[in-house]
Amino acid sequence: MVKISVLQHAPSLHLPTRLGDPTPVSRNLDPLMHPFSRARERTRALNAAKMERMFAKPFVASLEGHVDAVEVLMRKPGDLSTVASGSWDGGIIIHNISMRTHLLRLPRAHKGKVSGLCFTESSRLLSCGVDRNIKMWDTESGSDQPVMVFPGKNAFNSIDHHRSDPVFATASNFIQVWDESKTSAISNLTFPTSTETITSVRFNQSEPSVLASVGSDRTCTLYDIRTGKAERRVVMQFSSNALSWCPTHPTTLLLASEDHNLYTFDIRYLSTPTQIYKAHVAAVMSCEWAPTGLEFVSGGWDRTVRIWKKDKGSGEDVFHGKRMGRVSSTIFTNDARFVISGSDDGNVRVWKANASEKLGVVNARERAAIEYRGKLVERWKMDKEVSKVARTRHLPKPVYQASKLKRTMLEARRVKDERRRKHTREGESKPKAEKRKAVIAEQS
């Protein structure tokens, strides 16, 4: 007697039962059934990385209207699409970036450049300029006359509003704190020995009475408006152009420095920056955190906008345009999906924060595919080719040449330092970490 059974596939199990049903899928996860699974996955990862670069079209729109270079941009808190911009000719425009229209145009708001903008609690706009005036505008009525004018003694460089109180601070030779209802400053804040010009001032979002400023004396100073004095300051190698408080981690402060780098500081430990962000090839003119606190944007004198991950000193995304001038101001929108930059050429540009993101409706299958591709690239990022594709960004030729030159120069300097060290007596000149080089002194 023999027992015989021959392999047979029941068609009922493998064919759709009714017309229009999906064909049943059967899986066998035995690795022998899937030869070259690793090699194929790597190919897929490489393709995914290439597709990500292919779809990377970050530029969304250019908002026109200014006749001179755009100096300052400010988003309206609690509003996804309203952005105010001020320019060198003294004009202010409030844009609706989703409709790409002007909500309000104030062509001659100031004499000379508009140096600072901020929104108040009651959705009024405060602007300051080099004409020594702060003006308050009503954005809803649409009138081109200021609601209120706060005359000052010096040209103003920056303005920022308190998070909850009707108080704002301006920067000139010193910090002035103003009440919205009073036409003269309620207090002046300055570091005792300072004689500098302050370029930028920002309130902390979590502890709203704390504010920080950067100035021409290469300093970054912290003040408290309740005590009414400067708490401490740090003197750096180069002066900073802009600063921004991290919205999610209240002690983290970001500085955009003149030495092409950005620095994050934990204000508890001001002696060294927590991270240096190196890639710009000219002075960084502006910086701002995304509302998520995971990334931030910077704009530079090298005509590029860069988006950085928090605590990741390189590997940033670079945006540039053929006709884009020096970037003087960059902000994130409130939903962290878009980046807005204002530049020398008088245009306000809107960019996607994630360059390869698809705008518009993404259905479930597409989203699954996008997520799978992202995961693949992440999984294979150690592979030479995959990482090269994912990492490489096209740069304009001048920027590329400048970065090459800069790299050569820095390396030469490092090598020279090392040789010098070798020929001095042992222990006399120790190598200094980059982080420690940035700060000269901490004062309080």
Added chain:
Amino acid sequence: MDSLIAKADAVGPAGKKRKLRHASSSSRPSTDKTFQSISKRTSIPKSLQSSGAISEGAHSYKHIANKKLRTELSRQSARAIEAKALIEDAELLLTGEVGRMEVEGEMDRTWRVGQDEIVQGAGQEGARGRKEWKLEGGPYRSRYTRNGRHLAVVGNTGHVASFDWQAGILHTELQLQETCRDITYLHDHSHFAVAQKKYVFIYDRDGVELHCLKAHIEPTRMEFLPYHWLLATIGNAGYLKYQDTSTGQLLCEHRTKLGSCTAMTQNLHNAVIHLGHQNGTVTLWTPNLPHPAVQLLAHLGPVASVSMDPSQGGRYMATAGKDQTVKVWDCRNWKGAVREWTARGGCAEVEWSARGALAVASGGTVNVYTSPTIHNPVHMNTQPPLYITHPVPHRPLTSLQFAPFQDILTIGHSAGLSSILVPGSGEPNFDSKEADPFENKKARREKEVKALLDKIQPDMITLDPEFVGTLAPPSKLTTETMFDGKPSVEIPFARLPRLERLRVQGKADETEVLSEDEVSGTEVDPEAKARRKEESEKRKMRGKNKSLKRYLRKQRKNVIDPTAVAIRAKMERQKEEQRRAKIAAANGGQNQKPSALDRFKRNT
């Protein structure tokens, strides 16, 4: 200001806070038995997951100082273990039943059971596999598609047919009226290639001639590498040629220098082409090597047929020679055949099935042997126990093909083709993502596009396909040239490669190379591995100390200069060290008892 700092200090870094929460949450569900039973196999909400606890067996990278990297690595290792467990579970879901044939009586033998009896016991659906195609113009060769649904046959005098043998649909039938030596499907049944008298021709499903590949002259055998989209051919002139069928370009041609070749097969798991030659050698080829990766003298006469075992990941190879022997080889170790036996009638054909049954056609019979007995020989030179035998009265038997996902063996002979049932030879569970016998038109098209996107570059074909994604071996090349313990040309630290900079700083993690295998789960004894590594390094050190010796030889003996003295002292020291190490190694093996003779030992 101070309040901000105080608050930030009280909260502490974000990491610590998270850890506390996990500790509390993981302690709670550990008491719940239901939770424990389901938590391994299901995805539970994030809030309930105890991510702090690493699943057992996961590697803990304690030596890594970077906290983020350490967490990420241990998480990856835990995930790999989970995935492995899930794959083991998924085996339970396989529904297909392997065919089998078992005898009950002690004196009964499976090979006594004839095809008629098997057909009777096979059931209606299974019995359809037993077929006799009487065709003129033989001998015939056949080839199945990867999903086993379609069959292409070619007769020696030019009769070509391609058909869906299950549904009985004839795609095309051609009378080419010239000698045809081989046929193969390309990626699926929509294209097939025929090795004709002078060139290789590619036809589409309907038999329309698409391409004439004039670079492939007088082809005798063809293989299609499906994941690389390469058509490999060998001809009478002995040139192995690779044609990329997705781009159409001739990738490379290798001159085998071994003359005409009629035995060719591919290893499905690493896409290496195996060729059997007239002088009895078997050679293994990859596109990026101009010489064979392995050359092996297999037979004392021409090699008639070569086949690779797909069931063991390409571990075993069977060859049949015109010296009337059949040999089974272990591809990891080419020292000798695992088993060899004589097949009467000569000129045997061999073919492995997906589950490791070996079919041998010799003389007028086809014998089938089953898998574990083939390569676990009690006697190396005897035939393995026979599983099935089937006489075919139409000599010569020119081809054997197992149908994928079926228990069917198709035999090509001079009077056409006959397919017989071999229970237990076919893989019962197919994967729709790889090859699906029941796929419809849309699925086939989609698969074609996907396969093109996943095409592997031909230069990635190597003997070991698992090298992709593994760590690169540490480089033997170093930028520093040492002389007398000191670098002769000093390279500034800033210009050293990253790994060497880390090494100088003492931050390089060299332990990773060893621990890699433990994580991946291959059962390698770490000690043995370390020993092997040591040995290979030792062997690598050719001409040890030669330069120093030469230096001393060149120096005049009576001149005492400080370098020569230093070098002599150094060599003495090295010799001493080696001697000490040797003694330590001799003693280290067994625990030496103190003996009375110890006092005569030299103090070292």
